[in-house]
Amino acid sequence: MSYVRPAFRHPESKTNAEGFTRQDYEGALSTLCAGCGHDSVSSGIVDACFELGVWPHRVAKISGIGCSSKTPTYFLGKSHGFNSVHGRMPSVATGANMANGEMAYIGISGDGDSASIGLGQFGHVARRNLNMVYIVENNGCYGLTKGQDSATTDVGSKSKKGDPNPFEAIDLCAMALQLGATFVARSFSGDKEQLVPLIKAAMTHNGFAFIDVISPCVTFNNTPASSKGYEFVRDHIEATGKMDFVPVRSEITANYEPGFTKEITLHYGSVIHLYKDDKLDCTDRGSAMRAIQEHNDKGRILTGLLYVDPDSKDFHKVQQTVKQPLRDLDEEDLCPGARALNAINGSLR
Amino acid sequence: MKRIESVNEFVIRFANVNGTGSASANAMFAKSIFRMGIPVSPKNIFPSNIQGLPTWYEVRVSEKGYLGRRGGVDIAVSVNPQSMAQDIGDLNPGGYFIYDNTKPLDLRLHRDDVHLIGLPLTDICREEYTESRQRQLFKNVIYVGALAALIDIEFSVLKELVDEQFKGKEKLVASNIHALELGYQYALKNFECPIGVRLERRDAVGDKIIMEGNDALALGAVYGGATVVAWYPLTPSTSVVESFEKYAKRLRIDPGSGDRRYCVAQAEDELAAIGMVIGAGWNGARSFTASSGPGLSLMAEFLGLAYFAEVPAVLFDIQRAGPSTGMPTRTQQSDILAAAYASHGDTKHVLLIPSDPKECFEMSADSFDLADRLQTPVIVMSDLDLGMNDNMCDPLVWDEEREYDRGKVLSKEELENMSERYGRYLDVDGDGICYRTLPGTHPDKGAFFTRGTSRNEYAVYTEFGEAYVRNMERLAAKFETAKTLMPKPEIRRAKKPTSDGIIYYGSSNSASLEALDMLEADGLHLNAMRLRAFPFAQEVVDFIDQHERIVVIDQNRDAQMRKLLIIECEVDPKKLLSYTHYDGMPMTALGAASHIAKLFGSSNVTPLRKKKAGEKA
Ligand SMILES: Cc1ncc(C[n+]2csc(CCOP(=O)(O)OP(=O)(O)O)c2C)c(N)n1
Ligand code: SF4
Ligand SMILES: [Mg+2]
Numbered sequence: 001m002s003y004v005r006p007a008f009r010h011p012e013s014k015t016n017a018e019g020f021t022r023q024d025y026e027g028a029l030s031t032l033c034a035g036c037g038h039d040s041v042s043s044g045i046v047d048a049c050f051e052l053g054v055w056p057h058r059v060a061k062i063s064g065i066g067c068s069s070k071t072p073t074y075f076l077g078k079s080h081g082f083n084s085v086h087g088r089m090p091s092v093a094t095g096a097n098m099a100n101g102e103m104a105y106i107g108i109s110g111d112g113d114s115a116s117i118g119l120g121q122f123g124h125v126a127r128r129n130l131n132m133v134y135i136v137e138n139n140g141c142y143g144l145t146k147g148q149d150s151a152t153t154d155v156g157s158k159s160k161k162g163d164p165n166p167f168e169a170i171d172l173c174a175m176a177l178q179l180g181a182t183f184v185a186r187s188f189s190g191d192k193e194q195l196v197p198l199i200k201a202a203m204t205h206n207g208f209a210f211i212d213v214i215s216p217c218v219t220f221n222n223t224p225a226s227s228k229g230y231e232f233v234r235d236h237i238e239a240t241g242k243m244d245f246v247p248v249r250s251e252i253t254a255n256y257e258p259g260f261t262k263e264i265t266l267h268y269g270s271v272i273h274l275y276k277d278d279k280l281d282c283t284d285r286g287s288a289m290r291a292i293q294e295h296n297d298k299g300r301i302l303t304g305l306l307y308v309d310p311d312s313k314d315f316h317k318v319q320q321t322v323k324q325p326l327r328d329l330d331e332e333d334l335c336p337g338a339r340a341l342n343a344i345n346g347s348l349r
Numbered sequence: 350m351k352r353i354e355s356v357n358e359f360v361i362r363f364a365n366v367n368g369t370g371s372a373s374a375n376a377m378f379a380k381s382i383f384r385m386g387i388p389v390s391p392k393n394i395f396p397s398n399i400q401g402l403p404t405w406y407e408v409r410v411s412e413k414g415y416l417g418r419r420g421g422v423d424i425a426v427s428v429n430p431q432s433m434a435q436d437i438g439d440l441n442p443g444g445y446f447i448y449d450n451t452k453p454l455d456l457r458l459h460r461d462d463v464h465l466i467g468l469p470l471t472d473i474c475r476e477e478y479t480e481s482r483q484r485q486l487f488k489n490v491i492y493v494g495a496l497a498a499l500i501d502i503e504f505s506v507l508k509e510l511v512d513e514q515f516k517g518k519e520k521l522v523a524s525n526i527h528a529l530e531l532g533y534q535y536a537l538k539n540f541e542c543p544i545g546v547r548l549e550r551r552d553a554v555g556d557k558i559i560m561e562g563n564d565a566l567a568l569g570a571v572y573g574g575a576t577v578v579a580w581y582p583l584t585p586s587t588s589v590v591e592s593f594e595k596y597a598k599r600l601r602i603d604p605g606s607g608d609r610r611y612c613v614a615q616a617e618d619e620l621a622a623i624g625m626v627i628g629a630g631w632n633g634a635r636s637f638t639a640s641s642g643p644g645l646s647l648m649a650e651f652l653g654l655a656y657f658a659e660v661p662a663v664l665f666d667i668q669r670a671g672p673s674t675g676m677p678t679r680t681q682q683s684d685i686l687a688a689a690y691a692s693h694g695d696t697k698h699v700l701l702i703p704s705d706p707k708e709c710f711e712m713s714a715d716s717f718d719l720a721d722r723l724q725t726p727v728i729v730m731s732d733l734d735l736g737m738n739d740n741m742c743d744p745l746v747w748d749e750e751r752e753y754d755r756g757k758v759l760s761k762e763e764l765e766n767m768s769e770r771y772g773r774y775l776d777v778d779g780d781g782i783c784y785r786t787l788p789g790t791h792p793d794k795g796a797f798f799t800r801g802t803s804r805n806e807y808a809v810y811t812e813f814g815e816a817y818v819r820n821m822e823r824l825a826a827k828f829e830t831a832k833t834l835m836p837k838p839e840i841r842r843a844k845k846p847t848s849d850g851i852i853y854y855g856s857s858n859s860a861s862l863e864a865l866d867m868l869e870a871d872g873l874h875l876n877a878m879r880l881r882a883f884p885f886a887q888e889v890v891d892f893i894d895q896h897e898r899i900v901v902i903d904q905n906r907d908a909q910m911r912k913l914l915i916i917e918c919e920v921d922p923k924k925l926l927s928y929t930h931y932d933g934m935p936m937t938a939l940g941a942a943s944h945i946a947k948l949f950g951s952s953n954v955t956p957l958r959k960k961k962a963g964e965k966a
Contacts, residue, residue, distance in 0.1 A: 057796060060632070060788045073798055073810070080788035082631055083800040084624070085654050091579075091621040095628025095636060096788070098577045098612045103789050121624070124617040315614075322608040326576035327633035327787070331753055333610055334574040336600040338747045344568065345744040348558035349383075 018053040025049045025056055027077040031070070037189035037215030038068050038137045042075040044192055045106065045135075048199035049076065052247060059104045060096055064089040064118060067144045068110035068137035068215070076106075087118025090125035093132055094315075100325035101316040104203060105132040112142045115151040115170045122172070126181040126208050131314040133202045134210045136172055137189070139217035140228030147220030158225035173306060174292050176210040177285055182312035183209035184288065186303045188233055189216065194304060197245040201305065204247070206267030207312035214301065238295060240280050240304030244273040264310050272308065282308055350462065351443035353423050354545040357387050357412035361424040361546075364436045365489070368400030371428070374489030375406040377514070378496065379739065381506045382410055383559055386551040390416040390859070392738050392935060397584070397677045403432040412553055416741055417860030420939030423546055424500070426492055428470065434458055445544055447492070447499070466540060468495050473531055487528040494532025499540065501547045504533065558706075558744050562735035563639075565706035566665050567592035568745070569713025570637055571600055574753050575663070577636035578613040579625035581644065584677050585733035586667040589639035619644035623651045623664065630661040631799060633758070633787040635717045637663035642671040642684050645691065645728075652726050653692025654801045656824070659774075659785070661720035661727075661756070665713070668732040670933045679933025680733035682855055683905035688728045689883055689913055695821060699727045699831055700883040703735065704858035705742040708881075712836070721756035723831050724785060732904070734935040735856040757784045764794040773797040773808040774820060781827030828884055835882035838889050841865070843874035849949055850876040850892065852925075853902040854910060856935060861902055863938035864945060873951045883913065890918045893925075900926045900945050904936055 013021045025046040030039050049059065059079045061072035065086035072081045084092045093107045114122045114136045125134070140153040149157075152172065153165040176184045183205040187195040195213065202209035214233055216222050222229040227236075241262075248269035262274040264283065274282060279294075281287040288307040295302035322329075353359070363378075365371035372393075379391040390409040396402040409419055427436045427448040433455070437446050442462040448454060450467025470491055474484040497504050507529055515521040536542055566589050570578075580590045594613055601610040616622040622638040629636035640648070645666055655662045668684045670676035688700055699719060701712040709731060716727040757778075764771065764786065771794060774783050786795035797808040803817040804810050811817070853861040858879060865877055878892045893899060893914065901911035908927040915922050926948045930936035 055792065057792050058789050062628070078793050078796050080786070080796050081798040082628070082658075083798065083802070084627075085650055085801060088620060088624045088651065091616065091624025092628035092631070094614065094621075095577060095579065095625035095630070095634075096632040097628075098579075098614065098625065099629040099632035099634030099636070100789065120617050121621055124621065128614070316612070319612050319614075320607075320609050321612045322603045322606065322610050326610070326612060327629075329574075329576060329610055331574065331751075334576065334601070335572055335747075338749050340600060341568075341572070341745055341747045345556075345558050348560045349556075 016050055016053040018055065020050065020053065020056070022046065022050045024078065025076055027072070027074040030074040032067055033219045035218040036067065037139060037217070038071050039074070040189040040192065041135065041137050041195070041213050041215055042071045044189075044195040044199055045075045047192070047196045048203065051196070052200050052203060054104060054203065059106060061106050061108065062089050062093045062096060063108040064110070064113035065144070066110035066113050066142070067217070069108055069113055071137070072106075072108050087113050087116070088121055089113065090118065090121035090134070094125055094128065094130055097130055097132060097315065099327040101131065101321065102325050107132055107134045109134070109136050110143070111136060111138045111140060111150040111152040111172075115172055119151070119170070123175065123179050126176050126179040126210065128315045129180065129182055129207045129312060129318070131207055131316070132209070133199065134208065136212050137215040138172070138212050138228065139215050139221055140226065141217050141221040143217045143220060147217070154227040157227040158223055159221040160223055171292065171296070172212045173210070174289060177289050177292075177307055181210045182207035182309040184307040185210070185305045186212045186214070186301070188214045188237060188303055190230060190234070191237075191303070194239060197243055198305060200245045200247070201243070201266070201270070201272050201308075204245075204266045204268060204270040205308065205312070207309070207314045233301060236299060236301050238300045238302055240282070240291070240302065240306065241274050243305050246271045246273060264308055266310050272305065274305070280306070282306065283310070350464070352464065352545040353441065353443040353445070355423070356547055356549050357410060357551060359410050359423040359546045360419055360421060361408050361410070361426065362422045362436070362439070363406040363426045364429045364432045365404050365406065366429050366431070367395060367398060367402055367404040369489070370486040371404070371406070371489045373514070374493050376739070377507065377510050378493050378502075379408050380510055380559070381502050382408070382548060383554060383741070384506045384510070385503060385548060386554045387412055387548060388414045388416065388553055388741055389559075390741060392418065392734065394934065395678050403429050410548070412551055414553065415859065415863040415938065417858075417863050418935050418937040419863070420937035426496070428488065428492065437463065445546065447495070464544070466499065466544070468492060468532070468535060473535065477531065487524075490525055490528035491532035494529035495536040496532075497529065498533045498536035498542045499544050501543045501549070503550065504529070554741070556744050557741050559739045559741045560706045561588065561737055561739055562703065562706050562709045562731050563588040563667065563737060564592045565709035565745070566639070566713045566729065566731065566736070568596055569710040570717070571596045572710070572747055573635065573714035573717040575635045575637050575717060576611050577626070577629035577634045578611065578638070579616045579622040579636070580613075580638050581616050581619045581622050581640070583619070583641050583644050585669055585737045586639040586641045586644070586665065588737065589665050589667065619647040620651065623648040623662065626662045626664070627651060627655050627660050630655070630720070635663075635721070637665060639665040639667065641667050641669050642687070643674070645684055645687055649692045652698065653694060653696045655726045656692065656696045656698065657694070657801055658799050659724040659783070660799070661724055663716045663720050664726060664728045666728055666730050667736040668730065670931070676933045678733070680856070680935055681904050681931055681933065682730070682732055682857070683909065683931070684730065685905065685909035685913060688730060691728075697828055697884070699723060699725060699835070701727060701729045701836065702855045702881055702883075703729065703731060704855050704879065705735070706740050707742040707745055709735070710745045715836070718754040719834060722754050722782070722834065723827065724756060724782060725827070730855060732856050757782055759784050759786050759790070759795060761791050764791040767794065770807065771795050771797075772806045774804065774823070775806045776823050776826070780830045781823050781825075782830060832884045832886055835884060835886050837886055838881055838892065839879040840888070840892060841877040843876050844869065845874040847874045847876055848897040850878065850896040850899045851902060851945060852878050852880060852892075852899055852910070852914070854880040857902050857904060860936050860938045860941055864941035867938060867942040868946060871946070871951070873946060873949060875945075880910065883917075885914070885917055889914070893918055893920050897924070898926060898949065899924060900928050900948050902936070902941065903927065903929045904931055905929060906931050
């Protein structure tokens with residue numbers, strides 16, 4: 001157990017703007033292996049939600065199957081969760097979102113879940129621009145079925161089993177960009193300073209926000225020869241320009257660090273501040289794709305915010321659904337009644 | 350030569366090439382008979398192809414009100430040289446063969462026991478029209494005009510239909526009526542009209558309507574409060590969703606904003622479609638998908654999740670001929686077992702089985718109540734015959750007082766006032782149905798984790814065998830509760846007491862009813878039961894218990910409903926005889942009657958002239 005929750009609430013524990021403590025965002029005790037990267041992601045989600053001041057019960061957590069997909073039990077214990085079937089989290093999240101567009105949806109998946117069995121659903125939820133945060137906890141292997149190579153394993157990377165992987169890796173960020181995702185980022189479970197603001201920005205984005213989090217599997221894929229192990233990642237990571245996320249309510253009072261030169265205003269008024277980066281323009285899809293490729297060619301892993309479209313139109317907007325959640329509509333809103341039916345009968349004679 | 354003589358009782362079959370615009374002319378023909386107050390039942394027989402292959406349109410006209418296929422053809426209208434040999438061959442002796450005689454009929458096709466009626470359709474069109482598309486389209490209208498003279502369709506009714514169809518497009522109205530006249534006048538001048546088979550206005554239709562089952566399912570979903578729809582195109586289910594959108598665009602628009610009170614997603618496949626439905630159901634919206642056999646197979650894993658995690662979902666299965674792609678545009682009832690037991694592990698699903706559009710409408714609306722009440726998938730089992738053909742039925746009714754049954758969903762207030770610990774899978778009422786909560790309802794009460802893994806009463810993951818078994822037993826108890834909520838079977842007693850009976854379901858209804866009358870006329874009295882749902886209500890078990898021999902009618906090879914009855918009602922298999930018909934065409938009354946008579950060892954029933962492929966005892 002690597003994520004132990006203190007048993008009592010400290011009387012001086014801090015509350016956020018909505019009056020919640022960090023504990024209000026925690027979940028059940030993790031049953032993952034000690035040191036598993038996935039637990040750090042869970043804790044990053046807790047931090048992000050706490051700092052953003054979201055209402056825990058207004059978030060729904062949805063996942064597929066895998067060690068990663070188990071984690072929604074370990075954060076946001078006051079939220080409803082749905083641990084669905086392997087690779088199909090996107091469709092369940094889509095239906096849930098169609099039913100009620102007013103809640104926040106966090107989807108948790110693994111590299112097996114999203115890049116293999118669920119590659120189709122991953123692609124389609126991205127192109128529909130569903131308003132959700134989609135996090136892949138990417139360990140380059142199938143943790144829960146004991147360490148087989150996954151489709152994101154790099155060529156030549158060696159897991160505990162010892163055979164180098166011969167197949168090309170799928171880069172989920174590159175795919176998401178190509179398929180129309182409107183927020184794309186990559187991070188590392190070991191870099192909370194980068195991860196937490198990314199999750200916060202993703203949660204504020206109106207549309208499909210994808211974060212590929214490299215999240216080492218300490219049990220099966222943390223060898224020095226694995227490109228998804230802690231050692232390799234720490235040695236090869238490179239970040240895009242540093243990012244600062246400023247939520248809407250603190251905008252006026254925020255004290256900007258000098259050097260931030262680019263400002264992106266998100267849908268609800270929150271702002272992302274970015275240092276001027278030498279090459280990457282985060283609002284240009286092509287620039288993001290090139291940056292990923294260039295780093296990849298050099299054997300480096302580019303992390304940070306890669307792309308955001310602040311004017312994105314989410315699925316509900318495209319579908320022109322009413323403002324009110326569909327699930328809250330009743331007979332009066334939905335049932336056309338007997339008179340309309342009689343008219344229809346008339347047209348069928 | 351014998352001449353079939355009949356007023357208002359006959360079968361006419363049109364042979365066309367698909368993609369030539371015959372569908373609308375043929376539909377106008379059927380509708381005109383309906384408007385003359387005579388019951389009519391048209392069936393489209395079409396290939397899995399967009400253009401160029403043979404299609405047929407078989408119309409049963411029956412003043413007595415028989416709406417199933419009878420068997421045999423009295424009039425053939427042949428406008429497709431490709432299928433001419435078959436079309437003339439299928440004609441009953443004394444029947445009428447109407448064909449395009451622009452080219453003389455191939456001598457090898459001549460039959461001296463049928464009446465030939467040649468219409469120079471191609472010649473007339475060549476003279477009248479310059480464009481080839483017009484020549485092709487009006488050919489169809491011209492033969493309808495000729496039929497008006499040959500079998501006494503009231504010309505004013507045809508005019509009225511043309512007016513309605515092309516409302517506001519005066520040019521089209523005029524040109525269509527002109528084409529009808531061309532055919533009408535030609536027939537009048539060249540033949541003795543009417544021929545032996547003809548129509549006479551009646552008042553046998555009353556306030557009945559005529560519509561496709563898929564259209565009715567869609568309308569039922571609009572009335573039943575469905576808001577989330579996810580689907581993947583698949584014949585013959587596609588028109589359910591298309592029709593839902595058609596009605597929703599009219600009836601589900603917010604008057605203030607013009608926004609939609611529904612959301613339709615064309616999914617990437619059927620797996621995603623059912624996943625979306627389950628996500629929406631979990632989040633409290635009424636949601637459905639429509640598909641057919643291949644889609645049902647893909648949905649299997651998810652259906653098991655919805656059963657085990659107890660999430661409402663509605664699936665319309667418009668069955669077609671399988672296995673695999675089978676005969677994708679032909680009808681069958683061959684998903685019964687696959688649907689009843691869809692998924693791995695111990696799973697069972699609620700099935701509703703409509704037999705006409707009115708029942709499609711009602712069962713569609715009811716399916717959402719049942720799914721919410723039972724917190725489980727409900728599968729409505731229609732088929733291509735019912736779904737894609739115009740079927741006559743009583744008008745649709747909606748009770749203004751009706752309220753949606755949203756089942757056991759705890760509100761914010763109920764959660765607030767709850768003193769005991771909330772348990773998602775606690776059987777508080779002893780009916781196997783537990784209380785659920787919707788995401789986002791209450792700040793700190795009622796949240797739980799939905800999963801396909803085993804859990805205890807408080808939705809906490811467990812691999813403790815006893816807790817797993819308790820949960821499975823409760824799910825079985827819930828299925829017992831379901832039995833009491835299912836629509837009852839429809840039971841018909843014979844005029845004379847008998848210990849023999851038949852069981853049928855779905856689109857077999859009309860032909861079965863007619864077969865029963867035929868058998869009765871021949872002295873074979875049978876009680877009858879039409880199944881309307883699974884799990885089987887007690888009445889189903891009682892009916893079987895009350896009889897010594899029962900023939901179960903299935904439109905599939907393996908007698909799937911018979912097997913389901915044997916498994917679920919624990920009856921002696923010897924007691925349940927089987928008549929199966931599965932050649933892809935809807936079964937016929939004559940075929941059913943002769944085979945049932947044989948099964949009961951009754952010799953005085955007129956045997957069927959010719960055994961059709963796929964019909965066996
Ligand atoms: C239909 C189906 N096939 C196979 C499995 C077995 N299975 C469970 S988890 C998993 C792989 C998980 O890998 P990943 O998504 O990367 O998650 P991780 O455990 O690595 O976090 C597999 C193959 C399953 N649950 N369902
Ligand atoms: S097996 Fe790997 S992925 Fe699974 S919990 Fe252990 S460390 Fe994490
Ligand atoms: Mg993995």
